[in-house]
Amino acid sequence: MTLLTTVFAAIICTIIWYATAPKNEMKVSILCWIYWGASIMWFVDAIFEYAELQEEFFYPAPADMLNDFYLGLSVVALGLIIWLVILLIKDPKDVVKAALFKKKS
C-alpha cells in the first residue's frame, strides 16, 4: 500500500508538471523526483519482500494494509512538506521576498 500510494502521488505530480510545463514556477518537478525516487526504492523493497513471503505477499492482513496506507499517506505528506520548504526557500515568484520587504511609497 505504501508503494501504491507513493506511485499514485508520483503519477499525479508528473501530470501536473506536464500540464504546467515549461513554466515550473511552483517547482513541481522536485516533487516528481522525490516521489519517483521513493517509488523505485519501495519497488525494490517489495521485490525482496515477495522473494521472502511468496504468495502471502499478495494477501496482507487488513490491519497491515490499513497501517501501510496510513504510512503511505504520511509519506506523501512528508514529501509535500519537503517540497514546500524548498519552494519557500527558493521563492521563484519572490512572494516571500515581497512579504518581508515593503516598498517605500
Next chain:
Amino acid sequence: MACFLIPAAEAVVTTIVTKVIEKKEKAPQEVRVQFNGGLSETVTGIPFSEKLKWLGNMLWGGSALLAFEHVWHGEIVPWFPFLTAAGDPANTSEMLHEMATAGVSMAVLVTAVWFGLLGVSALIEKRAKKALPVEE
C-alpha cells in the same frame, strides 16, 4: 533496517560531483529547435550538471521518505546508536546484509532509471535538431 543509507550515501557523492561539474562546465551551446511544428526558436540544451541533479533529487527524496518509514517502524531512534539494529550483534549482521542486498539494489535501480532518462533525453534532443528545416 537501514537500506536507505546506501542511496543516501550515493546522494551525497552525486551532490558533490554535481557541484564540481557545475564549476567546470562551459555554457551550453545554442541551437535552433522547432516547437509544435511552428517557427523555430533559439534555445540552449540542458547542461550535464542539471541532469545529474535529477539523480540527486531522486536519491535524496527517496532516502528521506524511506528514512521516515524506518522511524515509523521504530528502526531509527533519536539516541545513540540511532539504528536499533546496531545495538545487537545478531541484528547488526542482518542489517548489513539488508544494506548489501536491498540497499545496493535500490541505488542501482535508481541509477539505471536515471541512465534510461539520459538516453531518452539524448534521443529527444537529437530528433529535435534533425527535424529543423534546412536554412537557406
